[in-house]
Structure formats: C-alpha cells, structure tokens
Amino acid sequence: xxxxxxxxxxxxxxxxxxxxxxxxxxxxxxxxxxxxxxxxxxxxxxxxxxxxxxxxxxxxxxxxxxxxxxxxxxxxxxxxxxxxxxxxxxxxxxxxxxxxxxxxxxxxxxxxxxxxxxxxxxxxxxxxxxxxxxxxxxxxxxxxxxxxxxxxxxxxxxxxxxxxxxxxxxxxxxxxxxxxxxxxxxxxxxxxxxxxxxxxxxxxxxxxxxxxxxxxxxxxxxxxxxxxxxxxxxxxxxxxxxxxxxxxxxxxxxxxxxxxxxxxxxxxxxxxxxxxxxxxxxxxxxxxxxxxxxxxxxxxxxxxxxxxxxxxxxxxxxxxxxxxxxxxxxxxx
Ligand code: TRP
Numbered sequence: 208x209x210x211x212x213x214x215x216x217x218x219x220x221x222x223x224x225x226x227x228x229x230x231x232x233x234x235x236x237x238x239x240x241x242x243x244x245x246x247x248x249x250x251x252x253x254x255x256x257x258x259x260x261x262x263x264x265x266x267x268x269x270x271x272x273x274x275x276x277x278x279x280x281x282x283x284x285x286x287x288x289x290x291x292x293x294x295x296x297x298x299x300x301x302x303x304x305x306x307x308x309x310x311x312x313x314x315x316x317x318x319x320x321x322x323x324x325x326x327x328x329x330x331x332x333x334x335x336x337x338x339x340x341x342x343x344x345x346x347x348x349x350x351x352x353x354x355x356x357x358x359x360x361x362x363x364x365x366x367x368x369x370x371x372x373x374x375x376x377x378x379x380x381x382x383x384x385x386x387x388x389x390x391x392x393x394x395x396x397x398x399x400x401x402x403x404x405x406x407x408x409x410x411x412x413x414x415x416x417x418x419x420x421x422x423x424x425x426x427x428x429x430x431x432x433x434x435x436x437x438x439x440x441x442x443x444x445x446x447x448x449x450x451x452x453x454x455x456x457x458x459x460x461x462x463x464x465x466x467x468x469x470x471x472x473x474x475x476x477x478x479x480x481x482x483x484x485x486x487x488x489x490x491x492x493x494x495x496x497x498x499x500x501x502x503x504x505x506x507x508x509x510x511x512x513x514x515x516x517x518x519x520x521x522x523x524x525x526x527x528x529x530x531x532x533x534x535x536x537x538x539x540x
Contacts, residue, residue: 241278244271244305244487245298246329249312250286252440253462254476258309258330261480268481269488277304277491284313286440295320305491307483308352310436311337311385318350325490325497328352329483330476332386332434334502343502351490351497353483355386355434357459358508359393361472362431363401365510366457369470369524370429375404377427377454379420379445381437382409390433390459398431413437416444424452432458432468442466453520461511465539469516470524472508479505510536 246262248255263279266272273279280303284290295316298306306321308314309329317326318339328334332355333343340346343354367373376398380387395405408423410416416438423430430449432438438445439460446467449456458468462476482503489495510532516539517524532538 241274241276242304242491243278243280243298243301244307244491245301245303246279246281246307246309247291247294247298247313247317248281248283248309249291249316250436250440251283252436253466254330254434254439254460255309255436257462257476258480258483261477261482262307262309262329262484262487263480264477265481265484266488267484269485269492271488271491284316288312288316291316292320299324305487307487309483311339312436314339314350314352322349324349326350326352327483327487327490327497328354328502330355330479332356333389336389337385340502346500346502347498349497351500351502352486353479353503353505355460355474355476355479356504357390357434357474358472358506359390359459360397361508362457362459363394363397365470365472365528366429366431367401368528369522370455373403373428375406375427377406377408377423377430379408379423379430379432379438380410380435382411384435384437387433387435387438394431394433410437413441413444416441417448420445420448424449424454427454429455429457432456432463434459439463439466442468450519455516455520455522461509461537464511464513467516468513469520469522470510470512470528472510474505474508511539512536513539515540 271277282294299321305325306317307327307329308317311331314328314331334340335343340350378391380391398405406427408419410419442463455469458471461473464471512532
C-alpha cells in the first residue's frame with residue numbers, strides 16, 4: 208500500500224472538519240444583527256458590580272439572552288468622565304435598541320447623549336432631583352427605571368437599637384454625588400427629629416476621604432454613610448481610619464457592610480439589577496414605554512450585621528437582631 212492510501216482516511220476526516228468549520232464561520236457572519244443593549248457603569252464597586260450581574264439575570268429571566276436574541280455591549284468608564292461621554296455617544300452611533308445606566312453619573316451621561324433612545328435607570332436614588340425625569344411618577348420622556356432609595360427611617364432605628372446611648376452622629380458624603388446628598392438630607396431631617404445631633408462631613412473627591420474621616424471620627428458616636436459611589440469604592444480607606452477611634456460606620460447598602468461597615472437595613476443590590484433588567488425587557492418587547500412607566504421602588508430591605516466588626520469595636524448587638532438577621536437577612540462573620 209502506498210503511503211498516500213494509508214493516510215487517505217485521515218486526510219478525508221481532516222478535510223471534512225475544515226469544511227464544517229468554514230460553514231460555521233460563514234453562518235455566524237451571516238447571522239442577522241442582534242439588537243444591542245448598551246449597559247453603562249461609571250466605575251466598579253461591589254454594589255454596582257452586583258447590580259450589573261442582576262441586570263443580565265433580569266434580562267434573561269424575561270427571555271433576553273446575550274448572543275442569542277440580544278447583544279449586550281457592557282462598558283465601564285473606570286471613573287473617568289470623558290469615558291462616560293465617549294461610551295454614551297458610541298451607543299447612539301451604533302444604534303443600540305435600548306441603553307441602561309447604572310448609577311447617576313452613567314444615567315446623566317446617557318441622558319445628555321440621547322433624547323430618543325430608551326434609557327433604563329439602574330439604581331438611581333432620586334431620578335427627579337438628578338434631573339433625569341420630570342417627575343418620578345410620570346417620567347414623560349425616554350427615561351424610566353429603578354430607584355435604590357433605601358429605608359432610611361429603618362436604618363436610623365437600627366443605629367439606635369444597636370447604640371441606645373447614641374447622641375452625635377456624623378454623616379459622610381460626597382458633595383458631587385446626587386444620590387448621596389439626597390439621602391443625606393433625608394437622614395439629617397429624621398435624625399434631628401429624634402433629637403440627635405448631626406455633624407455633616409463632605410468630600411469633594413476620594414483624595415479627601417482619609418483627611419475628612421480623620422477629622423470627623425473623634426467628634427461623633429457613629430458615622431452614617433449614604434449610597435455614595437466614591438465612598439463605596441473606598442470603604443477600606445474609611446474603615447482603616449474609623450477603626451482607630453473605634454467609631455462604627457453604618458452604611459446604607461449591604462455591600463458596604465461586607466466591606467467593613469457595622470450594620471444596615473438595606474436593599475439587595477442584585478435584586479435592584481434584576482428589576483432593572485426586567486424593566487428593560489418590557490421596553491425592548493414593546494410592552495411598555497418609558498414615558499408612561501413610573502420609577503419603580505424596592506421596598507423590602509433586609510438586616511445585615513457584621514459580627515466580626517462588632518467584636519473588633521467591642522459592640523454587643525442585641526440578640527433579637529442577630530436572630531432576625533440569621534433568619535431573614537445576612538450575617539458577616
Ligand atoms: N444610587 C447610586 C446612584 O444613583 C448608585 C448606587 C446603587 C450605589 N447602589 C449603591 C452607590 C450602593 C453606593 C453604594 O448613583
């Protein structure tokens with residue numbers, strides 16, 4: 208038998224494999240363009256990353272799967288304003304079917320880029336005060352979505368349940384963060400109604416965080432931190448400072464408790480994302496229009512306790528709270 212004959216079967220198998228691969232490539236290239244869903248996130252921190260994960264799951268739960276019937280174009284601006292602008296404009300030029308803005312800076316950038324494309328808000332605390340919609344109940348244009356407005360009264364009640372001797376409370380927030388300032392005002396009002404003394408401390412950028420928290424911590428019994436994008440991305444820096452004076456930090460989001468806060472009654476960031484994904488799906492399918500869809504609120508907060516932090520700070524958390532957190536919330540050990 209000649210050499211060629213002996214290798215013929217192998218050559219044939221190899222040849223047909225190549226042909227099959229070639230056909231697959233051609234098919235892929237000829238697949239009709241899938242509608243693009245542009246998702247814009249301004250920076251990474253655990254809460255926004257969870258929201259992003261939830262959005263993809265929410266779209267899928269409503270039948271929209273990446274690479275099957277939609278193309279998800281996810282962009283993270285890495286905390287750079289000019290990236291936000293570029294990425295928003297890109298969604299417009301690539302004719303995305305719908306866009307999703309995670310957090311206020313992304314939503315505002317998308318809103319500046321288009322008045323036509325639907326924009327779904329992913330966890331924007333107060334869309335009206337951020338000038339994203341005319342009215343949270345009646346958005347009226349191309350924008351609607353989900354608010355992450357936290358149960359602030361319950362958060363304050365929790366602080367007092369854990370620290371019955373609480374008299375002076377600091378609020379730490381970024382002046383440029385609409386989400387943080389809107390919660391700061393609410394918290395301040397409620398705290399003063401309860402007879403607490405409130406000390407405001409405001410940062411203009413993450414570079415101030417260490418200095419500002421160093422000044423604040425010795426003056427107060429505890430520090431409240433709203434859903435502030437800058438602080439959420441630098442919890443380590445804050446807690447490093449507050450641990451020195453053993454000052455507990457009560458953040459507004461569960462992810463920030465994991466990152467060294469003491470406790471909160473907070474919304475699930477993942478669930479906020481899922482809701483956002485579902486709202487996007489409803490608009491994609493033509494079942495709803497942003498103009499006539501009210502901003503959606505998630506009402507169910509759950510108790511999250513960081514028992515390791517409590518131990519470090521020598522704070523005893525009442526047993527009934529530990530029990531509730533175990534049963535219906537979460538405990539970090
Ligand atoms: N609400 C914030 C905004 O509108 C975004 C956000 C959602 C957030 N969850 C958070 C910020 C948790 C800090 C921590 O920009």
